[in-house]
Amino acid sequence: MVQKAILLDDQAISRALTRIAHEIIERNKGIDNCILVGIKTRGIHLAKRLAERIEQIEGKPIVVGELDITLYRDDLTKKTADQEPLVKGSDIPVNITNMKVILIDDVLFTGRTVRAALDALIDIGRPAQIQLAVLADRGHRELPIRADFVGKNIPTSNSEKIVVELIEIDKVDQVSIHEK
Template sequence: MTEKANILDEQAVNRALTRIAHEIIERNKGIDDCILVGIKTRGAYLATRLAEKIEKFEGKPILSGELDITLYRDDLMLKHGSNEPLVQQVDINHNVTDKNVILVDDVLYTGRTVRAAMDAVMDLGRPATVQLAVLVDRGHRELPIRPDYVGKNIPTSSDEQVIVSVEETDGKDSVSIHSK
């Protein structure tokens, strides 16, 4: 893969997350009925950062959790021959019923990962709303899923790949486009 463009650097990622944190607070009129749920791996790190920013702004912590839907996705189910989707890990220790669940992911592409995450959340209860926060929306949706909070819209072609790097796993924060 060849890097074509560096879209967001560390400061731009931080600014985008700060803006999303404020938008979450504003849209939900506070955080009392909210649960942030990060989609592993990078979405979980971004959710942790959003939770820290929200706590700083609101003066109290927001409920949070994580989902690992790797084996929940329908395309992986077909590869592994399973008739039933499997959730690899659900780490949400809060009742989601009547809460505003905010799913957090790094890149929104086809929408299949988000759909699997919504299915996993719905298995836990009936939230008041399910909202979606993504650092990057690159388009090419296959399902009718639209993010509520977007760090950056990056139009791409289907032969390009968006790479999100986070300090926790990659040693730096950045978003870049690579050609396949």
């Protein structure tokens, strides 16, 4: 893969997350009865950053959970033909039944990751509502899924890939577009 351009640098990512935090608070009329749930791996780090911003704005913390969708993926047999899937486990510290769950992920593409996350959440409890926040939406949906909160819409071709790098994992904060 060849990098074509950096679409979001560290400051742009920070601004996008601050905007999403404000939108989450506004849409939910505060954060009562809300939980942020990051989809492993990068969604967790984005959820933690959103929680920090929401706490700065609201003056009180919001619960953050981690969701592992490995066993819910519809491409599990393709990805794990040679080896067992690596299950990292979910960590949802509260009962999500009757809560507003805001799922957090880095990139929304076909919608299949989100579908798997919905299945995983429903196995854990029955939320009052599930919302979706993503840093980047690149289009090309295969399922009828849309994000409620989007950092940046990035129209792409099928020959392109969006790469999200976060300081917690990759030692840099940036979103770039690559040619396959």
